[in-house]
Amino acid sequence: MRKYVMMGVQGSGKGTQSELLCSDLDMVHIGVGDLFRWHVQNHTKLGAQVKRAMGAGALIGDDDVEAVVRGRLDQHDWNYGFVIDGFPRNARQAAFFMESYDIDAVIHLEIPDDEVRRRVLSRRLCPNCGMDYNLIADRPEVEGRCDICGHQLITRDDDTPEALDARLREYHQKTRPVLDLFRRKENVFDVDARPPADDVQAAIRKLLNLPAYQPG
Structure with missing residues (x-):
């Protein structure tokens, strides 16, 4: 069983690389952002809170994030492993995750x-x-x-210049320090996310000693 965390600022390609990594390895991609967007689209109570936060470029509260992640992982449909992206985003979430789940590696997508x-x-x-x-x-x-x-x-509510600038500030202030926490206990692999998606995926698999990616 393989369990990976895909990290990087929004726009770095976390979702794309997670999908490619799962495509032929029988793993499940868990996109935390997708889970929250489902709540927004289905007009749940949580969805209303998420929509307000996304519109302001703010991060979702830790209690809500942890509950959604725990609920998704408790479904146990990831018999061969999972790749989770969009989580954790701060030190508290990282501590929760490391206490609750063993992971094999963290993939950090680097991009200016x-x-x-x-x-x-x-x-x-x-x-x-x-x-x-x-x-x-x-x-x-x-x-x-x-x-x-x-x-x-x-254009999505959270893709405005103002909301993006707010997310970048949040990322550099709160999420990047999570990498330092992971580096103390986990294998963290830094990957240049600027090349084409297939090249980035090939680099990820080489670092993780996984079967080579075959595009198409």
């Missing part, structure tokens, strides 16, 4: 802030079917329209 801004501010979302687009590398066939359902694309 200016590249984060370029990537994040180019993202678009279909509010109808949930399809994600990026105007840099994955543009829709018809400008501003979803390829799947034709709905008009939007």
Whole structure:
């Protein structure tokens, strides 16, 4: 069983690399951001709190994050392991995670802030079917329209310049120190996240001594 944590600032490619890592290794990708977006889309009480926080570029409260993560991992559908991204984001969450779960490695995706801004501010979302687009590398066939359902694309509430700047500050102040905690007890691998996604995945697998990634 393999258990990994994927860390990096928003826009570093955590979700993409987690999906690629799970694609042929029978692991489950647990995207904490996706779990919270589900609550928002389904108008739960937690979803309303999350929407307010996301709009302000703030992080979700520790109690809510830990409860959602624990609930997801308690489903035990990850017989061959998991890759979790978007968690932990501060020292308290890291302590909770290390006390509750054994992990094999932390993958840290490194990327400059200016590249984060370029990537994040180019993202678009279909509010109808949930399809994600990026105007840099994955543009829709018809400008501003979803390829799947034709709905008009939007910018996510947390992808404004103001919200992004707030998240970057939070990351550097609270999340980067988590890496120092992990380095004391866990294997932490730093990976340059600027190259194409397939190249980043190949580098991750080499560091983890996993079977080579075969694109496509």
